[in-house]
Amino acid sequence: MSIIKEIHQKLIKREISVEELVKEKIKIIKEKDEKLKAFLTLEEKKAIFLAKRLDEELKKGEKIDLLFGIPYAAKDNILTEGIRTTAGSKILENYIAPYDATVIKRLKEKKAVLIGKTNLDEFAMGSSTENSAFQVTKNPYDLERVPGGSSGGSAVAVSTEMVVFALGSDTGGSIRQPAAFCGVVGFKPSYGSVSRYGLIAMASSLDVIGPFCKKVEDVRIVFEAISGKDELDATSYNLEKKEQKKELIIGLPKECFLKGLDKEVEEKTKEFLKKIEKENIKIKEINLKLLDYALACYYIIMPAEVSANLARYDGLRYSPLENEKNDLLDLYFQTRGRGFGKEVRRRILLGTYVLSRGYYEAFYKKAQKVRRLIQKDYQKAFEEVDFILNPTTPTLPFKIGEKITDPLSMYLSDVFTVGPNIAGLPSLSLPIGFSKEGLPIGLQITGPFCSDYLLLDFAEKLEQFTELK
Amino acid sequence: MDLKEVEYLLHLARIEMNEREKEEISNQLEDILNFVKKLQEIDTEKIEPVSGGTDLLNIFREDKEKERDIEMVNKLKEMAKELSDGYFKIPPIF
Numbered sequence: 001m002s003i004i005k006e007i008h009q010k011l012i013k014r015e016i017s018v019e020e021l022v023k024e025k026i027k028i029i030k031e032k033d034e035k036l037k038a039f040l041t042l043e044e045k046k047a048i049f050l051a052k053r054l055d056e057e058l059k060k061g062e063k064i065d066l067l068f069g070i071p072y073a074a075k076d077n078i079l080t081e082g083i084r085t086t087a088g089s090k091i092l093e094n095y096i097a098p099y100d101a102t103v104i105k106r107l108k109e110k111k112a113v114l115i116g117k118t119n120l121d122e123f124a125m126g127s128s129t130e131n132s133a134f135q136v137t138k139n140p141y142d143l144e145r146v147p148g149g150s151s152g153g154s155a156v157a158v159s160t161e162m163v164v165f166a167l168g169s170d171t172g173g174s175i176r177q178p179a180a181f182c183g184v185v186g187f188k189p190s191y192g193s194v195s196r197y198g199l200i201a202m203a204s205s206l207d208v209i210g211p212f213c214k215k216v217e218d219v220r221i222v223f224e225a226i227s228g229k230d231e232l233d234a235t236s237y238n239l240e241k242k243e244q245k246k247e248l249i250i251g252l253p254k255e256c257f258l259k260g261l262d263k264e265v266e267e268k269t270k271e272f273l274k275k276i277e278k279e280n281i282k283i284k285e286i287n288l289k290l291l292d293y294a295l296a297c298y299y300i301i302m303p304a305e306v307s308a309n310l311a312r313y314d315g316l317r318y319s320p321l322e323n324e325k326n327d328l329l330d331l332y333f334q335t336r337g338r339g340f341g342k343e344v345r346r347r348i349l350l351g352t353y354v355l356s357r358g359y360y361e362a363f364y365k366k367a368q369k370v371r372r373l374i375q376k377d378y379q380k381a382f383e384e385v386d387f388i389l390n391p392t393t394p395t396l397p398f399k400i401g402e403k404i405t406d407p408l409s410m411y412l413s414d415v416f417t418v419g420p421n422i423a424g425l426p427s428l429s430l431p432i433g434f435s436k437e438g439l440p441i442g443l444q445i446t447g448p449f450c451s452d453y454l455l456l457d458f459a460e461k462l463e464q465f466t467e468l469k
Numbered sequence: 470m471d472l473k474e475v476e477y478l479l480h481l482a483r484i485e486m487n488e489r490e491k492e493e494i495s496n497q498l499e500d501i502l503n504f505v506k507k508l509q510e511i512d513t514e515k516i517e518p519v520s521g522g523t524d525l526l527n528i529f530r531e532d533k534e535k536e537r538d539i540e541m542v543n544k545l546k547e548m549a550k551e552l553s554d555g556y557f558k559i560p561p562i563f
Contacts, residue, residue, distance in 0.1 A: 095548070096548075098541060098544040098545060098548075099541065191522040191523060192522060192523050192525070204521075204522070205520075205521045205522035206522060231530065234525075234528040235521070235522060235523050235525060235528075237525070290511070293507065293508060293510075293511060296504060296505040296506075296507050296508050297505075297508060299501060299504070299505050300505050300508070307482065316549070316550070316557060316559050317548065317549070317557070318548060319548040320550060325560070326560050327560055327561075328559060328560045328561065328562050329483075331559075331560055332483040333483055333484065333485040334485055336482070336483050336484045336485070337484050337485030337486060338485075340484065342490075345484055345486070345494070346494060346497060346498070346501075348482050348484065349475070349478045349479065349482055349484070349494065349498060350498060350501060350502075352478045352481050352482045353478055353498070353502070356478070356481065362509075363505070365518055366508050366509070366513060367505075367508060368518030368519050368520060369513035369516040369517070369518045369519075370508050370511055370513060371518070371519040372516050372517055372518065372519045373511065373513065373516060375519065407497050407500070407501065408497075408500050408501060408504055411501075411504075424522050424523065
């Protein structure tokens, strides 16, 4: 059953007040977060103040929305008016957001309660949350392991019930991969279905905001609230709800079950597929020949956009850090040299390279063409199947420090998740079970462009067969 | 990738870095570029490049003046290190 609906019933029946609910969550955060380090900013006073006001409204007996009073957290690259928003970077250490992102505004209208801002890899660049300039978030199932990234803080906050839901952003897997590593549901919606206004831009043609929840039904509730056309984001639109077919055909890309896949991940996935095969679901093998190239394509397009988007951090705007330079050029060099961490600098330089004279055609333009072919590859697959399933990640959560010095091996942890970003497709990670050591394993469900609601219906159906009930 | 090339990129991107960092990043960039080069294996003859995340075109809005949000203007000004007559004051360009 939906956790949000359960709380909603309790609020209506006055079995619990919003204040009690919010205080209960803050208590959990204070108990657990010293070790886990999911939060960068906790808005305790603001949250309790709002909770009290909502309790007054509740007393009046007016009809309330499902999200009324529900405590949530937002990744710290989503602007929240009057609250520090750092993107996990030193360069924005003092930055107080002057306005709300559209998603935050929409949740405010529904009267959900923001509890705090969660940790991330700097500017959402990374797969382990180790790239944060402030702290390293830990995996709640094993403190020596990473929670995944870049939305690691949000995944941990939901996994440990510090909040009911959390927002993240996904450019190449940053919602689904940490969801898989922390045993929660993480949803990357179709590109453009959720407004990016107020999301600190990383790679604008790939970035999407989406929810983390424990239940698929809750994902749907949050997604309905935050999605839809926004005048302030020209790429946004309204989704139509469609009717689900009775008999579904599922595609398993051969390419995902080859080299490099962890044995336990493979076994659990196959075991799960056997369970669902009995339920009017046909499974067939498909070829996504270009999937093997998606990561290479991503590591050209993404850094190119990063290098352009991050040019705005000039040491003049966004409450800059102190510096002693009196020359404008020196000020740029110093601000950006000191303010950006290693991974961010790496991606800016890579992007600068692939966009520079002599390399533009061979790298950037080539990648844009391959992007078209990858999109077509998926379109062709969806003529035969309704959804595509594969493990969300090729491995179990890895150890803290294991990949941080080898960028390429870190990039490879996104090998199964980048494809849907390249093609703009909706994609969800569903926790299906655990390894022998008790580490979570996720299954990725990908659907055609704009099939978001159908995908959520299907994920809910599959949820019954998981080991987490 | 040689150090000269790294220095050129650092100059274009306006980032300062010490010698040890330059050395480290040149090797890493080399690795990554070798990895992404595999795209050259794919035939992309006559393929239209994708630009942007959707194929949506021409999103228009009505051409009318927006109300000035003085409160927002003030908030943005507060973030400047130095103001002069309501403008951001920056070091001289030349």
